[in-house]
Amino acid sequence: VFMKGSPAQPLCGFSNAVVQILRLHGVEDYRAHDVLQDPDLRQGIKNYSNWPTIPQVYLNGEFVGGCDILLQMHQNGDLVEELKKLGIRSALLDAEKDQEKK
Amino acid sequence: MRGPLLAAAGGAMGGAGGPLARTIRAKLTAALQPTHLEVRDDSPRHGGPPGAETHFGVLVVSGRFAGLPLLQRHRLVHEALRAELAGPLHALQVIARTPQQWQSDPHAPPAPPCLGGSKR
Numbered sequence: 231v232f233m234k235g236s237p238a239q240p241l242c243g244f245s246n247a248v249v250q251i252l253r254l255h256g257v258e259d260y261r262a263h264d265v266l267q268d269p270d271l272r273q274g275i276k277n278y279s280n281w282p283t284i285p286q287v288y289l290n291g292e293f294v295g296g297c298d299i300l301l302q303m304h305q306n307g308d309l310v311e312e313l314k315k316l317g318i319r320s321a322l323l324d325a326e327k328d329q330e331k332k
Numbered sequence: 333m334r335g336p337l338l339a340a341a342g343g344a345m346g347g348a349g350g351p352l353a354r355t356i357r358a359k360l361t362a363a364l365q366p367t368h369l370e371v372r373d374d375s376p377r378h379g380g381p382p383g384a385e386t387h388f389g390v391l392v393v394s395g396r397f398a399g400l401p402l403l404q405r406h407r408l409v410h411e412a413l414r415a416e417l418a419g420p421l422h423a424l425q426v427i428a429r430t431p432q433q434w435q436s437d438p439h440a441p442p443a444p445p446c447l448g449g450s451k452r
Contacts (some may be wrong), residue, residue, distance in 0.1 A: 240445070243443070243444035243445045243446045244425075244444055245424065246444060247444040280405075280407075281410070282410055282417040282418075283417075283423060283424060294403070295402060295403050295406065297425075297444065298380070298406070298407070298425055298427065299402045299403060299406060300428050301404070301441060302402060305441075321429075
């Protein structure tokens, strides 16, 4: 994740949204890069992905999109699937299981 | 008529909006022939003075998006606004739906609140 600030302290509402969504899925162990610390990184990552804004989410080295795309993937279930492909079991699946048991 | 994106923002657009808003609207209309388009200036919510025109949200409903994954849809929108994004447009929220998707769900999520950004 390339973002403004850090997961512990995001400095932008869009970056924070990415952190919160990942957290909902139980994903907290990822590399986060604060582009505010490094102007070359800030421009470089935009050139690399040909994407004009921050935050940028990469899964397994592949560019997935920004905050809007991650939110839609979260809402339509795609994020759970993508995490599964990476061998990550989304925490939301366990939450659902608990609900079904009730 | 107020669309959901404007209403969610508390929509104080007051007419066509500033020059950048009009440019965004014109370019997206030309590039994507949308059946529904909302352009929202979020700059006041990010600490800018009124009329700053730095942060925008756009909701684009267009048949051009059919069959395209989200990433490609967003890239089409970015492409249409390439000059603006290289210049004054600092942030852009994008919702890109096909007419069918919009019809089955004519609601847009609100933009996340600002947390200071690089001004801190």
